[in-house]
Amino acid sequence: MVSSADESVSEQQPLADRGSNRSHRPNSDAFRTFIASAWAPRDEPKVARARVADHARWRRDQIAERFPGNRLVVPAGPLKVRSNDTDYRFRPHSAFAHLTGLGTDEEPDAVLVLHPEAGGGYEAVLYFRPLASRDTEEFYADARYGEFWVGARPTLDELETRTGIRCAHIDELPDALAKDAGHVAMRVVREADEAVTAQVDAARTAGQAQAENTTAEDAALAEALSELRLIKDEWEVEQLRQAVDATIEGFAEIVRALPRATEHPRGERVIEGVFSARAREDGNGTGYDTIAAAGEHATTLHWIRNNGQVRAGELVLVDAGVEVDSLYTADVTRTLPVDGTFTDVQRRIYTAVLDAADAAFAAVKPGLKFRDVHTAAVTVLAERLAEWGLLPVGVDVALSPAGQQHRRWMPHGTSHHLGLDVHDCAQARREMYLDAELEPGMVFTIEPGLYFKADDLAVPEEFRGIGVRIEDNVLVTADGVENLSAALPRRPEDVEAWMASLRD
Numbered sequence: 001m002v003s004s005a006d007e008s009v010s011e012q013q014p015l016a017d018r019g020s021n022r023s024h025r026p027n028s029d030a031f032r033t034f035i036a037s038a039w040a041p042r043d044e045p046k047v048a049r050a051r052v053a054d055h056a057r058w059r060r061d062q063i064a065e066r067f068p069g070n071r072l073v074v075p076a077g078p079l080k081v082r083s084n085d086t087d088y089r090f091r092p093h094s095a096f097a098h099l100t101g102l103g104t105d106e107e108p109d110a111v112l113v114l115h116p117e118a119g120g121g122y123e124a125v126l127y128f129r130p131l132a133s134r135d136t137e138e139f140y141a142d143a144r145y146g147e148f149w150v151g152a153r154p155t156l157d158e159l160e161t162r163t164g165i166r167c168a169h170i171d172e173l174p175d176a177l178a179k180d181a182g183h184v185a186m187r188v189v190r191e192a193d194e195a196v197t198a199q200v201d202a203a204r205t206a207g208q209a210q211a212e213n214t215t216a217e218d219a220a221l222a223e224a225l226s227e228l229r230l231i232k233d234e235w236e237v238e239q240l241r242q243a244v245d246a247t248i249e250g251f252a253e254i255v256r257a258l259p260r261a262t263e264h265p266r267g268e269r270v271i272e273g274v275f276s277a278r279a280r281e282d283g284n285g286t287g288y289d290t291i292a293a294a295g296e297h298a299t300t301l302h303w304i305r306n307n308g309q310v311r312a313g314e315l316v317l318v319d320a321g322v323e324v325d326s327l328y329t330a331d332v333t334r335t336l337p338v339d340g341t342f343t344d345v346q347r348r349i350y351t352a353v354l355d356a357a358d359a360a361f362a363a364v365k366p367g368l369k370f371r372d373v374h375t376a377a378v379t380v381l382a383e384r385l386a387e388w389g390l391l392p393v394g395v396d397v398a399l400s401p402a403g404q405q406h407r408r409w410m411p412h413g414t415s416h417h418l419g420l421d422v423h424d425c426a427q428a429r430r431e432m433y434l435d436a437e438l439e440p441g442m443v444f445t446i447e448p449g450l451y452f453k454a455d456d457l458a459v460p461e462e463f464r465g466i467g468v469r470i471e472d473n474v475l476v477t478a479d480g481v482e483n484l485s486a487a488l489p490r491r492p493e494d495v496e497a498w499m500a501s502l503r504d
Contacts (some may be wrong), residue, residue, distance in 0.1 A: 071116060072221060077193050081453050096192065101162075102287065128167065178203045183207075191222075244320065248332070262311065262312055267294065271306070286321065321499075330473055333471030334488060346468075352380070
């Protein structure tokens with residue numbers, strides 16, 4: 001990879017100066033003149049209003065209505081350094097993506113501002129760094145943003161057409177924030193971009209509008225933005241279907257690659273790599289770090305080292321999801337017999353988890369509580385653990401707040417909301433999440449599991465080193481639930497038949 005820095009400059013710079021961090025400014029005036037000349041006219045891209053634009057407009061209306069008279073500042077976030085002069089691939093903050101409909105990697109440092117209007121309502125303005133002309137230093141000298149180095153960005157007109165939002169240069173943001181700062185309350189998504197948050201705080205102070213509870217006011221905005229995503233609209237559900245479908249294709253690729261994985265000293269990496277390739281081909285990438293946990297590693301809930309061997313006769317737990325270009329992600333888990341056939345013990349544990357998942361599915365109906373899904377699943381698991389003689393107390397005691405002994409082998413929640421974030425809506429209030437009634441349009445996971453560690457002396461030796469999780473993505477409908485990932489086999493006999501068909 002070619003170096004992108006001739007000089008080192010602090011990352012903590014004003015938004016307008018961020019492009020100067022990695023500069024290739026030549027000293028030669030002759031070169032400056034030459035590099036800016038003799039370029040063919042750019043082809044005019046065909047830009048149309050995006051399908052998501054109307055949905056995004058409705059979302060902006062909802063959040064503005066929640067905070068009337070407030071200036072709401074929602075940054076996309078900056079590029080983040082991976083090492084020295086290389087950045088991570090950019091992904092905008094989820095709240096920004098939700099309110100703009102933008103999901104690709106072309107708008108680092110962009111900021112959406114909802115400006116209140118005197119007669120009520122608001123004006124949305126998208127501030128970003130547009131495409132620079134070829135006679136500017138940015139074009140050829142800026143290795144972080146320049147077209148010569150990283151490709152062309154959209155113009156103001158192009159992004160305005162796509163989003164339906166008035167667009168302005170990022171250089172105009174400070175003045176826009178300072179305008180009427182003494183009379184207009186401001187709220188910002190604080191964690192999205194430190195530099196933008198500092199600008200908002202400075203404008204508050206300069207306008208003598210700095211209140212003691214500004215942090216709480218900002219937290220209320222983040223909370224409201226999170227809750228706005230609890231019910232998915234038609235377009236969002238479509239994106240999630242695409243993400244799930246691509247994920248299912250990724251699991252098929254994994255099965256095909258299992259023979260190669262068993263021959264590799266780090267077979268888990270083979271699994272991870274195969275799925276990652278599918279995610280990049282069909283979408284933006286993976287929605288989170290893939291868990292490819294073979295054998296005893298499957299008993300570690302967040303196993304992402306993926307450096308272990310994959311052995312015949314053992315299980316491999318794969319927790320993976322494709323994030324599509326709109327940034328909506330799937331989150332699916334299957335536990336697969338490496339050689340295509342479950343042993344009797346593996347099947348017994350797997351079936352217990354499947355029965356728990358089925359009980360959770362049966363608990364998904366509008367009007368029931370989100371927490372009821374978890375209760376249904378863990379009740380089945382506790383009963384099965386009791387049948388196997390593993391619980392030191394009765395099922396009722398184990399499930400009581402004072403008991404919880406079943407959590408030794410099922411320590412996590414059964415469900416979480418899914419969308420732009422793999423754990424979506426995480427800043428929503430408890431009464432809007434765990435204690436909320438299920439409503440049509442909610443999308444979440446169902447993912448019970450049992451995990452028997454290799455050194456767990458409280459379980460039979462034949463159980464030790466076996467971890468099983470089955471995870472599906474579900475949509476609450478008017479009369480029940482739809483399993484979005486139903487095309488990926490779940491029942492042990494179906495899993496075996498599916499794996500065999502892929503190896504023929």
